Amino acid sequence: MNPPIVRALRAIVGDAGLVVDETRRIPYECDGLAFERQKPRLVLLPGNTEEALGCMRILHEEGIPIVARGAGTGLTGGATPVEGGVVVGTARMRRVLEINVQDRYARAEAGLVNLDLSRACADDGLMYAPDPSSQMACTIGGNVANNSGGPHCFKYGNTSRHVLGLKIVTPEGELLDLSRPETDPEGLDLVGLFVGSEGMFGLATEVTVRLLPAPENVETVLAIFPDLDDACDAVSEIIAERWDPSALEILDRLTIQAVEASIYAAGYPAEADAVLLIEIEGSRAECDANYNGISAVLDRHRVIEARRAQTEQERKKLWAGRKGAYGAMGRIAPDLYVSDVVVPRTKLRELVRKSTEICSEYGLKLTNVFHAGDGNLHPNLSYDRRDSDELKRVLAAGDEIMEAVIAAGGTLSGEHGVGLEKRDQMPMYFSQPDLDIMLAVRAAWDQQQRMNPGKLLPIRACNEHMPFKGLNR
Numbered sequence: 001m002n003p004p005i006v007r008a009l010r011a012i013v014g015d016a017g018l019v020v021d022e023t024r025r026i027p028y029e030c031d032g033l034a035f036e037r038q039k040p041r042l043v044l045l046p047g048n049t050e051e052a053l054g055c056m057r058i059l060h061e062e063g064i065p066i067v068a069r070g071a072g073t074g075l076t077g078g079a080t081p082v083e084g085g086v087v088v089g090t091a092r093m094r095r096v097l098e099i100n101v102q103d104r105y106a107r108a109e110a111g112l113v114n115l116d117l118s119r120a121c122a123d124d125g126l127m128y129a130p131d132p133s134s135q136m137a138c139t140i141g142g143n144v145a146n147n148s149g150g151p152h153c154f155k156y157g158n159t160s161r162h163v164l165g166l167k168i169v170t171p172e173g174e175l176l177d178l179s180r181p182e183t184d185p186e187g188l189d190l191v192g193l194f195v196g197s198e199g200m201f202g203l204a205t206e207v208t209v210r211l212l213p214a215p216e217n218v219e220t221v222l223a224i225f226p227d228l229d230d231a232c233d234a235v236s237e238i239i240a241e242r243w244d245p246s247a248l249e250i251l252d253r254l255t256i257q258a259v260e261a262s263i264y265a266a267g268y269p270a271e272a273d274a275v276l277l278i279e280i281e282g283s284r285a286e287c288d289a290n291y292n293g294i295s296a297v298l299d300r301h302r303v304i305e306a307r308r309a310q311t312e313q314e315r316k317k318l319w320a321g322r323k324g325a326y327g328a329m330g331r332i333a334p335d336l337y338v339s340d341v342v343v344p345r346t347k348l349r350e351l352v353r354k355s356t357e358i359c360s361e362y363g364l365k366l367t368n369v370f371h372a373g374d375g376n377l378h379p380n381l382s383y384d385r386r387d388s389d390e391l392k393r394v395l396a397a398g399d400e401i402m403e404a405v406i407a408a409g410g411t412l413s414g415e416h417g418v419g420l421e422k423r424d425q426m427p428m429y430f431s432q433p434d435l436d437i438m439l440a441v442r443a444a445w446d447q448q449q450r451m452n453p454g455k456l457l458p459i460r461a462c463n464e465h466m467p468f469k470g471l472n473r
């Protein structure tokens, strides 16, 4: 990078906010989609909104493409740098700015780790509901950009339902202050548009979110099944019968084995074909009514045992197994491709089976751990990216699973976004007029299209409008 530009940026962020050294730039080459890599020209870590404004202004004047980055836990290549581009990360913007108990909202810097927000409001009896399984690492800003979900989003909805305001630095380096909490915004809902825009509209530096009263009681039930099909059918029936759990999560046999062999061992029985984690919340009476009703459904689906966690420690252990499952899969192979699709809940069993068939045809190791209540499947393919043939088979299987899901009335993504991974599959789900409108909206936020170019919107559809092509598979 041109030395005078680096000097000007250093004057804004200082040495702590600038990563120039080539070796120190390596960790920024990719996110969780590890086979897509590109080293950034430079990494900037502004310490606050003012510094971010200064950096973005300079990058605008120089016409340099930008990729925003939170913790890099994304699974679709959203935070993967683009050729010749600079990464602007939020790792030094992690403060909780306000907890407003009376009006039930919090303001935080975008780099705050999701779990730290829940911890910060716990003493006030409040909670921030969206809880991605990566919540001990991912940032609120990354959650906003990807409209992230999590186990409890079954009851509470994904991030978009909880964001009340944003402070955004535009690609031109101007401040767009929409941080005042608004439930029903006047005029066009710019905050709503920004949520889920995958880093293409600007850099969020502050986020205002809704807080909810923490439930009076929380109970976790571990249901053990002899067969994955039964677990899937039990979930469909729990919902059809209008019971009201806050989370319904399934782990299959291979996942259970990986978890139990790891430091996340939760006491899931290794001989089970599937376990279903059920969370129930509310008053004592609500918990009991839900537990009794759900137990009857489980019995109809051949449950071997349904065990209520007896202590808070036991409950936390059950969840640690679920939330550590991806880490545990490192025991199966060095790399993991986490697919993310949504199917109608009545078709859970059918699509889980179909993914299993597809993966076995390609000779791949498949594990399933998913937000069953939302119909949000995660067929996880373990592989070794040094084996190019295996990687090709992983991608081909991923495409076939997607085709099967769309044919069954499902959607492209439940929570991980599109990024690089599913960019070229967008036309499978959206028509050309849909994509044209998205493109026009994108251009309205970022005329030069320097923010995260080459992501989300398929290149062929966007060719005429895009000065930067970004990465190509």
Ligand SMILES: Cc1cc2nc3c(=O)[nH]c(=O)nc-3n(C[C@H](O)[C@H](O)[C@H](O)COP(=O)(O)OP(=O)(O)OC[C@H]3O[C@@H](n4cnc5c(N)ncnc54)[C@H](O)[C@@H]3O)c2cc1C
Pocket (backbone or CB within 6 Å): 031, 032, 067, 068, 069, 070, 071, 072, 073, 074, 075, 077, 078, 079, 090, 110, 111, 131, 132, 133, 134, 137, 138, 139, 140, 141, 142, 143, 144, 145, 146, 147, 148, 149, 150, 151, 198, 199, 200, 202, 203, 204, 205, 326, 327, 415, 416, 452
């Ligand atoms: C083990 C594991 C479990 C996971 N479980 C879940 C889950 O249960 N639910 C779920 O939804 N996801 C899950 N994920 C995916 C991932 O954690 C989420 O997508 C998360 O929101 C990404 O946050 P991040 O801070 O790491 O963002 P990054 O990966 O750094 O970035 C993600 C996207 O957001 C953009 N971005 C980041 N910060 C900003 C900002 N301040 N302003 C504008 N754009 C920005 C980036 O450009 C990129 O496009 C999981 C990932 C892992 C590794």
